[in-house]
Amino acid sequence: MITSRVLRFPRKPFVDLDYSRHMPAAYVERTKRTVPRKVFGDRFGAPDIKMYYVHPDDYLPSHRRPWEDKQLSSHLQRSDKYFSAQLSNKYFELRRPKSERMPDTEWTFFPGDLVQVMVGKDKGRQGLVLTISRDSSEVVVDGLHTRLGEDMEGSEKLGVDKTLRWQEQPLSVSKKQVMLVDPNDENPCEARWQLNASADEYIRVSTRSGYEIPIPSQAKVTYEYLQPENYIEVEGKDTPSDAVLERTYMPRVASFEQEIMEEMGIKEDRTPKPTFWY
Numbered sequence: 001m002i003t004s005r006v007l008r009f010p011r012k013p014f015v016d017l018d019y020s021r022h023m024p025a026a027y028v029e030r031t032k033r034t035v036p037r038k039v040f041g042d043r044f045g046a047p048d049i050k051m052y053y054v055h056p057d058d059y060l061p062s063h064r065r066p067w068e069d070k071q072l073s074s075h076l077q078r079s080d081k082y083f084s085a086q087l088s089n090k091y092f093e094l095r096r097p098k099s100e101r102m103p104d105t106e107w108t109f110f111p112g113d114l115v116q117v118m119v120g121k122d123k124g125r126q127g128l129v130l131t132i133s134r135d136s137s138e139v140v141v142d143g144l145h146t147r148l149g150e151d152m153e154g155s156e157k158l159g160v161d162k163t164l165r166w167q168e169q170p171l172s173v174s175k176k177q178v179m180l181v182d183p184n185d186e187n188p189c190e191a192r193w194q195l196n197a198s199a200d201e202y203i204r205v206s207t208r209s210g211y212e213i214p215i216p217s218q219a220k221v222t223y224e225y226l227q228p229e230n231y232i233e234v235e236g237k238d239t240p241s242d243a244v245l246e247r248t249y250m251p252r253v254a255s256f257e258q259e260i261m262e263e264m265g266i267k268e269d270r271t272p273k274p275t276f277w278y
Contacts, residue, residue: 061135112216138170
């Protein structure tokens, strides 16, 4: 009897929990406008020539998601300037921002976390995280670190009176502008990831007290559902999980033609000539 060992890797929340994890990566990149507009290949060994909507070195990460209206319109305006500069053969200065993205193993913030602001007028106050940005390593805290800004830009052109409201501004995690709150004593702390007792999942623990910091339910929210257990499959559109896990292909030592002949019931008595691969 032949037995095989099944390897089970521990679940990593700092990788799995992401609002856009069900979105195609190609769609997210297109909203950033950093994908090539056209690629000229087959240049007899020379490197390909790529024409971009916006050069990847010009992309400026933000705390807003790239598919949001305000951020998307900003990317479209930047791509128009870049394309017009190429048509007129003018110099276009790339912004080349320094990457602020923290490694996945060091990221410990999620929507719904209780945090404490460490800078500004709201220093020492605690609040809940609304949104996070992995690209810029920033978080937005509900009702804290605000600035008075225009609710809708260009509203006067549409005949609507200009309205102002307090808008939350992002706080940098890498610069320690915001910290998690330890559930043991409700004081700010740093956190790290470690394996749980059963070694099947990574959990957050406070580096100061060693207490576990539970991951809030808001962190499981994605573009498709609020909670995975409450997701309802749409009949005719969603592929059932049973159909996805069903094994329908069995690898065999046979050519494509031999598999087709066996499927159609065609019998071949002739012996094929040997083939050689070099």
